[in-house]
Amino acid sequence: MEEWEESGPEVVKRFMYVNRRAPYGTIYALECLEVVLVAAAFDQDVSVVFMDDGVCQLKKNQDTTGIGMKNFSKTYGALDDYDVEKIYVEKEALDARGLTAEDLVIPVEVIAAVDLREIMAQQDVVISS
Amino acid sequence: MKFGILINEGPFTHQASDSAYRFAEAVLARGHEIYRVFFYNDGVYNSNKLSEPQTDDRNLVALWSKLGTENGIDLVVCIAAALRRGIKDEVLEEGFRISGLGQLVEAGIQADRLVVFGD
Numbered sequence: 001m002e003e004w005e006e007s008g009p010e011v012v013k014r015f016m017y018v019n020r021r022a023p024y025g026t027i028y029a030l031e032c033l034e035v036v037l038v039a040a041a042f043d044q045d046v047s048v049v050f051m052d053d054g055v056c057q058l059k060k061n062q063d064t065t066g067i068g069m070k071n072f073s074k075t076y077g078a079l080d081d082y083d084v085e086k087i088y089v090e091k092e093a094l095d096a097r098g099l100t101a102e103d104l105v106i107p108v109e110v111i112a113a114v115d116l117r118e119i120m121a122q123q124d125v126v127i128s129s
Numbered sequence: 130m131k132f133g134i135l136i137n138e139g140p141f142t143h144q145a146s147d148s149a150y151r152f153a154e155a156v157l158a159r160g161h162e163i164y165r166v167f168f169y170n171d172g173v174y175n176s177n178k179l180s181e182p183q184t185d186d187r188n189l190v191a192l193w194s195k196l197g198t199e200n201g202i203d204l205v206v207c208i209a210a211a212l213r214r215g216i217k218d219e220v221l222e223e224g225f226r227i228s229g230l231g232q233l234v235e236a237g238i239q240a241d242r243l244v245v246f247g248d
Contacts, residue, residue: 011238028137031170034209038230044238125237127245129137129170 019054040082047086133240137247139174140189178222197224
């Protein structure tokens with residue numbers, strides 16, 4: 001048993017993972033997803049945000065054959081299996097890129113930046129990449 | 130206060146590791162505690178003992194190692210991020226250890242504040 005597992009009464013903190021970057025071009029999107037999938041196992045209050053170019057991570061019909069990189073967009077579907085249900089997408093970011101919730105690989109809550117700000121302010125831990 | 134620190138960039142290309150190091154020094158100088166420093170993304174390169182900057186430049190790998198060993202700070206390098214970048218025990222500087230992403234989440238749970246340094 002790990003040290004954290006025996007640390008007495010369950011501590012539940014609000015963790016938010018913020019995705020701001022395009023899925024390819026840098027590794028941030030992929031490695032952030034890896035953190036979220038691990039974090040989901042910790043029985044914390046987990047939410048995931050997609051904003052700015054980060055909304056492109058969820059775009060349907062990605063085809064990476066031309067760039068020789070793994071298309072990991074299907075992995076976002078696992079978030080539901082891991083009981084990560086709070087998935088927020090910034091409305092302004094979708095609008096700016098001509099996207100709607102129907103263009104995304106998973107069901108999300110589309111939320112205005114001003115409301116997202118409030119949810120962010122309520123978090124204990126915000127990890128942004 | 131108990132701080133956790135997350136470093137997402139390697140030394141030199143970005144200032145993230147430098148800023149985090151200065152922050153860590155300031156935290157300790159004020160009598161606070163650092164629960165853990167977690168190295169993720171290219172941040173894992175901060176643990177590579179083969180790093181050899183020019184002698185008139187700061188050596189971040191050595192600085193972190195010294196800060197960690199002298200103050201008993203847990204310096205954890207993410208195993209998944211490390212392996213894909215060739216960071217293994219063979220090249221790991223003293224004071225660092227390689228472990229899983231759970232250590233980052235646990236730092237977020239245990240620390241009063243998790244401070245992220247990145248791009």
